[in-house]
Amino acid sequence: MNRPLKRSNAPIFWGLFGAGGMLSALLGPVLVLITGLAVPMGLLFGADAMSYANMLAFAQHWLGKAFLFAIVSLFLWHAGHRIFHSLHDVGIHAGPGAKAVCYGGALLGTVIAALSLLSMGF
Amino acid sequence: MAEKTITIKVLRYNPEQDQAPVFQAYQVPFSDDMSVLQALLFIKDELDETLSFRWSCRMAICGSCGMMINGNPKLSCKTFLRDIYPETVRVEALNHFPIERDLVVVMDDFIDKLERIQPYIIPAAPRSLAQGEYLQTPAQLEKYEQFSSCINCLLCYAACPQYGLNPEFIGPGALALLHRYNADSRDGASAQRMELVAAEEGVFNCTAVGYCSEVCPKHVDPANAVNQNKTTAAGNYFMSFLKPRGTSK
Numbered sequence: 330m331n332r333p334l335k336r337s338n339a340p341i342f343w344g345l346f347g348a349g350g351m352l353s354a355l356l357g358p359v360l361v362l363i364t365g366l367a368v369p370m371g372l373l374f375g376a377d378a379m380s381y382a383n384m385l386a387f388a389q390h391w392l393g394k395a396f397l398f399a400i401v402s403l404f405l406w407h408a409g410h411r412i413f414h415s416l417h418d419v420g421i422h423a424g425p426g427a428k429a430v431c432y433g434g435a436l437l438g439t440v441i442a443a444l445s446l447l448s449m450g451f
Numbered sequence: 452m453a454e455k456t457i458t459i460k461v462l463r464y465n466p467e468q469d470q471a472p473v474f475q476a477y478q479v480p481f482s483d484d485m486s487v488l489q490a491l492l493f494i495k496d497e498l499d500e501t502l503s504f505r506w507s508c509r510m511a512i513c514g515s516c517g518m519m520i521n522g523n524p525k526l527s528c529k530t531f532l533r534d535i536y537p538e539t540v541r542v543e544a545l546n547h548f549p550i551e552r553d554l555v556v557v558m559d560d561f562i563d564k565l566e567r568i569q570p571y572i573i574p575a576a577p578r579s580l581a582q583g584e585y586l587q588t589p590a591q592l593e594k595y596e597q598f599s600s601c602i603n604c605l606l607c608y609a610a611c612p613q614y615g616l617n618p619e620f621i622g623p624g625a626l627a628l629l630h631r632y633n634a635d636s637r638d639g640a641s642a643q644r645m646e647l648v649a650a651e652e653g654v655f656n657c658t659a660v661g662y663c664s665e666v667c668p669k670h671v672d673p674a675n676a677v678n679q680n681k682t683t684a685a686g687n688y689f690m691s692f693l694k695p696r697g698t699s700k
Contacts, residue, residue: 334646339655340685414658417616 342410342432349407352399360400385449394446402439409435457481457536459490461502462543464550472550474541475499481532487540488516488527491554504554511668514602517609518554519543524609524666546609547618561605564621567647568629575639591636598631598676600669607663607673613656620656621647623663623673630676641683649684657681 367373377383387393413431416423456478464472477498479490488506495502507513509528516527521541532540548556578585607623608614614622621629629648633641648654657677664674 334650334652336646336649336688337651337653337655337684340649340688343655343681344685344689417612 342406345403345406345435346410349403349405349410352403353407356400357404388446388449389451391451394449394451398442398446401442402435405435405438406432455481455536457490457532458539459487459494460539460541461491461494461553463502463553464544465552466550476539481536483533485532486528487518487520487525487530487532487535487542490532490540491527491542502554503552512602514604517545517604517606519546519609524606526604526606526668529668545605547611547615548605548608556605558605560618561603561608561622561625564625565603565628568621568625568632569640569644570625570628570632572632572635572638573640573643574637585637587636594636595631595634598627598634598671601628601631601671602669604668606666606668610662610666612660612662613658617656619652621652621654623657623677626654626680627671627673627676630680633680645684645687648680649687654678654680654684 363373364379368379388397409431413423413428416427421427458476459479460474460476462472463469463475477494479493479498486509488509491502491504492506495504504518504527505515506528507515511526511529514526517524518527519525519542520527520530521535521538524545527542542554544550544554545556548558548560551557601624603624605624607627611620611623614620626648629644632638633644654677657674659674659678661674664672667673
């Protein structure tokens with residue numbers, strides 16, 4: 330026990346990964362079904378449910394903003410972490426560069442999502 | 452009728468003499484009830500006395516005879532020729548460990564890790580003889596019982612891709628044992644062990660592959676132990692920001 334132990338900062342990334350995983354498992358498939366198939370095919374909520382005006386109104390409400398931000402950001406953190414750890418399985422030895430790309434990508438997406446949502450106003 | 456035989460290919464290596472490990476094939480009489488360990492013992496007794504391997508109990512309780520059998524970490528005493536026959540049996544030293552000689556691996560790294568997790572009960576408060584024995588309910592026993600079945604055979608280490616990538620990782624077996632003591636109602640040292648759990652060598656090296664639990668011959672579930680400790684370590688990490696400086700442990 331005489332070696333100095335350095336506390337891992339992994340809980341931050343693991344926490345974001347876990348939260349994103351939970352959210353994507355619960356909502357991912359149903360969101361694809363609704364926004365990608367059911368609404369465009371007119372099977373649900375009527376033809377203009379996802380019109381620009383409706384979507385803008387959704388994104389301008391604070392609850393809509395919170396939902397969109399959580400979906401975009403946490404999905405990205407989940408994907409970044411998973412991709413980073415899966416690189417080894419496809420034969421790529423993941424170093425600091427791969428880490429920067431995976432987590433940096435998620436961070437960038439988070440910042441873009443936050444700025445876009447804020448710039449739309451309330 | 453001619454006697455049935457099976458081919459055993461063994462990875463031979465003597466680091467002091469050989470440039471690199473090489474396979475050597477042996478023909479061994481085959482019978483339905485023979486284990487791979489018995490085949491190796493036949494080779495040692497009858498064909499080649501220079502073959503080295505660890506073994507003791509022949510009944511999957513000592514944890515000595517772990518090796519790679521056709522690419523999978525197995526106890527050789529618990530793996531039967533009949534399940535492989537008529538294919539060739541390929542036997543190699545356990546993955547992820549340096550070879551001492553032939554099928555014998557250097558275990559020093561694991562022994563060191565075993566010491567670091569403090570694998571013994573550390574009571575929260577000293578207990579006098581007059582206080583009598585500890586009493587435990589069946590529910591309290593159940594919390595740690597499966598994790599106490601570990602026989603230190605190292606199959607989970609040979610199975611763990613993350614230990615293969617980063618040997619600093621405390622690894623599945625030692626973390627399952629750490630959890631066994633943390634989860635014991637008689638123990639009061641989980642805060643002490645947290646430093647190691649939450650360290651860079653600790654639980655967050657695990658990426659939930661789960662192969663460790665699959666290969667365990669004693670049905671311990673190291674992946675479960677590691678992932679329960681990820682949750683407690685993450686909780687502990689975020690709680691540490693809420694405590695006054697200097698007391699975060």
